[in-house]
Amino acid sequence: MASEDVKLLGGWPSPYVMRPRIALNIKSVNYEFLEEKFGSKSDLLLKSNPVYKKIPVLIHGEKPICESLIIVEYVDEVWNSGHTILPSDPYDRAVARFWATYIDDKWFPGIRAISRADGEEAKKKAVEEVIAGLVLLEDAFIKCSKGKSFFGGDKIGYLDIALGCFLGWLRVTEKLGNFALLDESKTPNLFKWAEKFSSDDAVKDIMPQTDKLMEFAKVLMAKSKAS
């Protein structure tokens, strides 16, 4: 199984692509990273993810696996080396999945809403919502970490990956708007966690640099204004 061909279709700025990359790093799996060109979709992508036509897609042998969190679970189940990513207890697993879905469905869209907000009042409201979400996640961190460094305990786990992949974009949003979202006074545990997560071996080489991401964000904003 480990000797089979492993490819990951992705793009460096995508937080969703970061998720399976972190998982593969934790498991020390050698894989080929196929970078999609921004603005176009390769034939391989369209063939392996015909439903959504989106990155990331993991191609294991001939088998395509889509949707970032589903890929993370798949990687965890297939490769037994490295620590386990999902909690072993079914209830803890359910809690981790709940917060990961909350992050995707409610929290991260809140970050995007900040840049799309029209006017000061709307922007302020959008920022408050993101911070309120972080306060919920701070509480979740305290419960899940049980005093340790990560949501997953001593080592990075599923929920660390689910949230941590957005740190780059969070920092860009803070810099562009000149405000703090991850506030040491409001969410001290998450604040500390963000540093530890970003410097973890499985993460540090693939976390995009904030400046590089900011340049990319500016290109994106210019393109969307033009269209």
Add this chain to the structure above:
Amino acid sequence: MAPEKELVQLIGFWGSPYVLSVRWALKLKGIEYEYHEENLLKKSPLLLQYNPVYKKVPVLLHNGKPLVESLMIIQYIDETWKQNPLQPQDPYERAKTLFWAKFAHEKCIAPMVSSFFKIGEEQEKCVKEACEHLRTLESALEEGKRFFGGETIGFVDIAAAWMGCWARIIEEILSVKLIDEEKMPRLIAWFSNVVEVPALKECMPPTQNLLEHNIKFRKFLVAAAERLQSVPLTGN
């Protein structure tokens, strides 16, 4: 029965298909549970305590520990009670199952439900979106297979096959077309194969009751929207 004392409670609403899918999972696993009916117009302190983020049903309590969101509850049930597995053992097959359950919920069911809350162009948009994705789901079903994954009932079946019944109710109340008999024969067969399973049929609320309830609900939604706009709304 498990050796230690197991207390399983479900907080639900009789008309909720999400609650139904959890009841289906519990039924297929042979799990005994206490059911608490929730009044969604006046949510109980219990519901607000156990699901503070979304304040919705279903909520499953297992020995006092709350679980929310139907897909996650069903996964939890499958991982905790090993008899009659709902998900495949093979990791790739399991990934595909999760993919399609999520697709059914996010791309088919969500716009279908949204259409019920909307009027005019916005409603048309939701209906169009639902139909497009239903055609994709149709193509994911394999010809001649009784259930989504084969001959045994599984995760995608109980997570999503109830949508056939709710689609018909929405069609009738809104006078829209969601299920195309010509283009979606496999979906129609699949819906029927799942809900006709005796254990699952037992749990289904009577269609007439669902229809009456949703007619009232739609009238309430339209009246509320009219009050906001201060003009009568045309259409359904």
